[in-house]
Structure formats: C-alpha cells, structure tokens
Amino acid sequence: MPRATGDEKASAWVSRAIDLLLADRAAEPPTPLRAFPLAGPPGTALYLKDESLRPSGSLKHGPARDLFLDALRRGEIGPDTPLFEATSGNMAVAQASIARFLGLRYTAVVPGRTGPAKRRRIEEQGGRCHPFDPPLAIYGKARALAQESGGHCLDHLERVGDAIDWSGPHGLGAQILGDLERAGEPAPAWIVVGVGSGATSAAVGRYLRSRGAATRLAVVDPENSAYFPGWAADFPGYTTGMPSRIEGIGRPRMEPAFDPSVVDLVIPVPDVASVAAMRHLHALTGLKAGPSSGSCLWGAFHVLDRMGREGARGAVVMVVGDGGQAYRDTYYDDAWTEARGWHLHGPLSDLVRFTATGTWEATPAG
Template sequence: MDLLLADRAAEPPTPLRVFPLAGPPGAALYLKDESRRPTGSLKHGPARDLFLDALRCGEIGPGTPLFEAASGNMAVAQAHFARLLGLSYTAVVPGKTGPDKRRRIEEQGGRCHPFDPPLAVYQKARFLAEASSGHYFDHLQRVGDAVDWSGPDSLGAGILSDLEKRGEPAPAWIVAGVGSGVTSAAIGRYLRMRGAGTRIAVVDPENSAYFPGWAADFPGYTTGMPSRIEGIGRPCVEPAFDASVVDLVIPVPDVASVAAMRHLRAITGLMAGPSSGSCLWGAFHVLDRMRREGERGAVVMVVGDGGETYRDTYYDDAWIEAKGWQLHGPLSDLERFTATGTWGVTPAG
C-alpha cells in the first residue's frame, strides 16, 4: 500500500488544454487530458484504487495471482500495477480481441487468456481466480466503492485546481464519457461535496443503456447490445453509475463521435480515442445550450485516452468506410461551430 500511495503522490497532474473557439462569447472550452496518465488513460487512477481497496480488505497478499475480465485500458492499467507489486496478472479477453490490444496488456507484464463467448469472460475470470486461490478484481461491480473520489488527487479536485491556477472559478459544466460509470460519479460527488455549482453532462453512444435508463429513471435498463465506441457505453447500467449527480445525458451518434475525434486532432494536434470525440460533440451541445440561455462560464471535457491504439481502426479511412460511416456531415457541423459558434444540431434521442 505504501508503494502504491507513494506512486500516486509522485504522479504529476495531467494537463488542462485550451480548445480554440471563435464563439460563443463568454464561454471557454478546456480539455482535461487524462491520456497523459502513465498507462495512457483515465483508467489508471481507478485501477490503482482497486488495488488499494483489495489490499485493505486483505484480498491480495504476497504471491496472489490476479485476474480481471477486461481487454482495454483497465486491463492495461491493472497489469502495470501488478508488475509494480511483483504479482502475476491475467486478463480474460474475448477470443476476437486483436493482437494490438493484447500486446498493450502484455507490454505491461500481463498475460491474456482468450475465451468465448464474450459475455462469459466474467465467469471465466472468477473461476480462474478461485481455482488458483487468486483475486478477481470484478471492476464493473467494485470500482464505484473503491475509487477515492473525495481526495486531493481525485479527478474532480484536479479540474477545480487547474482552473483556480488560471484565476478562474469552477466550470459551468464538465462533460465526461460513461463506461463503468465511475468517472462521472466521482467527479459529481466531489463537486457536490465542495458545493460547486458545476453541472455534469455525460455522453452516451448508440446501443448503450445509460441515456434511455437515465431518461426513463430506470437503473435496470438493458439494451443487450455492445457499444461501437471503444471505452464508453454499456449494454446495461453498471452499479458505479450515480444518476443523482448527473444533470444531463447526451446521446451521441457513433459517426459523430468518430468525426469529432478527428476534428479534435485537426484543431489541437491531440490524437485521442473515440470516447473523447463523443465528449467533444457533447461539449459543443452544452456550449450551444449556454449561448441560447445566456449563460457564461467554462466547459471542461475529459479526454479519456490517447489515439495511438486506434490508428488501424477509427483513424483508418478504409476501416471507417467498411463500417458505412459517412463523416462529412458531422465534420461540417464541427468545423462551423469551431469557426463561428453556430451549432444548430439537434441532440439525438
């Protein structure tokens, strides 16, 4: 635990970048760049908190083998901390998981255990942990209770601190993606603890349960369909999602998410993942809403991860064409808003 806490204390804060906007007047857009975490995503902090929680509960000891059902950024971050502690780590991944995703986990010292069908990876990870007297993190179920949302190193604290250093008040809105739900919950709880007037907007891709579940006030809502925007969207509302601290859920078409991630790179040079494209699209909706309602203040959107992992997918024109996504329309909308502050896009749903 001392090693992990020292690691957290030594980690530099992630940057707050400015997104250049011509309008609307009285509003500014900032990018909280969590892709600068040591393992390249905002999952880095929650993964460390899962380790700390398991250590406090006595679930991890010397030589305990570790298991998780994950193939993305959470698995990469967990493999990193397992290596830091000298423990073995296995990520149970769907059989179709590509070599690049497996390589990222293996580069951090983990190993991948492919298994099908995809929805059975959770049971398989639990079985492997039990069979080896190991520990199964079960992050979708446990991360909400594990994350230290109230501390000075939390994401919410970091955003407010960044703006204070610029001599600015708390932002009017913070826009984040929602996968496990822990990011929006942690930020929202911290803001309410501080008494800040900041509102939380989360963006939700197609096939995901969060927007319909939130709109219907039904936390048990299920779509049974996978998200096509990596890093966010779930077929069911996960336990970590806290609807009570969310002020707005914005459904984002998948094609708009992909167009926005490319627009983000074109304007700022920042190569981010598709979830950040969803957040940029949502941030533009929020800024337009502020303009129409005469509200002033800053909007901060969370950049979830870097884009290098997606060179052969979301940044590849042939891959996009095979998906049938036509980016021209949403790209025109994004370019017009950046240049003039005129949006005119009605939110989906």
C-alpha cells in the same frame, strides 16, 4: 531474534505495497488542462483535461490503483496472489501496469475476437491475455480462474464504485477545479465525461456536490448503451443487449458504479459523430485521442450550444480519456470506418462550423 512467520511476512508485504501505491499516487504529476480554439458562443471557453498522459495512458489508471488499494486493505491480495480481470481495454492495461509495479501476476480474460494490437498493449505492461468466448462469459471465467488458482478477481465493474477515492485531492473532480483556480478562473459551468463503468462520472459528481460547486456534470453515451435511456426513464435496470461500438464507453446495462443522482445531463451521441469529433480534435489541436474523447467533444459542443441559446457564460471542461495510438488501424483508418457505415463528412462539417462560429446550422443530434 525470532524469524518472521509466513503471515508476518505477508502482512509486511501488504503494508509496503499500500505505501508504494500511495507514494506513487502522491508523486504522479497532474495532467494538463489545455484550451481548445473555439470562436464562441460569447462568454464561453472550452478546456481539455488530458488524461491520456496518465502513466498507463488513460484515465483508468487512478481507478485501477484504487481497486488495488481497496483489495490490499481488505486482505484479498498478498505477495503471491495471481490476479484476474475480465476486460480487454484501458482498465486491463492500467491493472497490468500496477500489478507489474507490485511484482504480481496478472491475467486479463478477453473475448476471443480481441485483436493482436489490444492484446499487445496488455502484454507490454507485463500482463497476459486469456481469450474466451462467448464475450459475455468472460466475467464468469475470470472469477472461475481466480477461484481455481487461489487468486483474486479484481472485478472492476462490480467493485470500482466503492473503491475509488473521489473525495481526496488526487481525484479528477478536485484536479479540474484546482486547475482552473490556479489559472485564476472560476469553477467551470459544466464538466463533460464519458461513462463506461460509471465510476468516473460518479466520482466527479460526488466531489462537485460535496464542495457545493455550481458546476454541472454531463455524461456522453454512445449508441447501443443503456445509460441514456436508463437515466431518462429513471430505470436503473434498463438493458440493451448490444455492445457499444465506441471503445472505452457505453455498456449494455447501467453498471453498479453509475450514480444517476449526481448527473445533470446525459447526452446520446451518434457513433459517427464520436469518430468525426475525434478526428476534428486531432486536426485542430494535434492531440490524437481515442473515440470516447470524440464523444466528449461532441457533448461539449452540445453543452456550449445550450449555453449560447440560454445566454449563459462560463467554461466547459471535457475529459480526454485516452490517447489515439491504439486506434491507428481502426477509428483513424478511413477504410475501417467506411466499412462500418460511418460517413464522416456531415458531422465533420457541423464540427468545423461550430468551432469557427459558435453556432450549429441545425440542433445537433442528442
């Protein structure tokens, strides 16, 4: 029997890698849908889709796996291909996890100021960190390192929009509608998500429209981010030149994956409100989530208030993007938040009042 050539071995490895990722996706249990204890408005309900229970701890796990599948199918990743990405957040953690699953080397190019806790999360999943400055140069550096080493840059900000599988049963939109259907409930009136790369909102929005669902999609946007002003002005080239202070969401430009045509509402959320809502979510439910989930809770209350004023009924589903353990020494630390000028008492009072009564004392910011 003739021996397999190197090309044949590489092709066989790619086929096995694709099969492994598809089997892993099929075996992954759905994340839970939890009810939030809300008093009103009448005829409404709020649910939390808890994506913090994905294998690598955030909703980025599915898009990261789709990036790998796309690159494997394109012949860009082989058995010995070193992988690179420019990010220090949940996407890097998810990619490092998947690279280790396939036995591949993975390097995240991170800003030099990235703290040890964030680096440790990537390293715990088998990745390594390559600090580089200035921060906006990490994208070019990741591409350069990939080219120099004969590797591949996953480049999620540019590529995840085309790679993500939004139409299948494992997508977030399909899972949310399926969760409610299995509970004997109609499709929600609104789904509320954060927007970082824009891939999640695009995937959910496209799925809703492909199904002809009446569900509307709202995305939340923190200070310094380009999505709200760019969406409101219908100007995809809008930039702010400033980084978001809310981990996981917000960008200084509208990224290629963002699809404004499938978004019904963009809600600007003050940073202090995101942090207060994150704390409020933990106090009421015991669910310790990240600050992007606080943004989503504030946005969900905004939508529920709007429904109450319009006399609308139905459920709102907000997405919990990640867990809060990584933010123990930052967003959950009073001294850290006070040093940033985030005084939480006012928005916390608003959140407590809305939870108990279904009404705001005044119209919320945004």
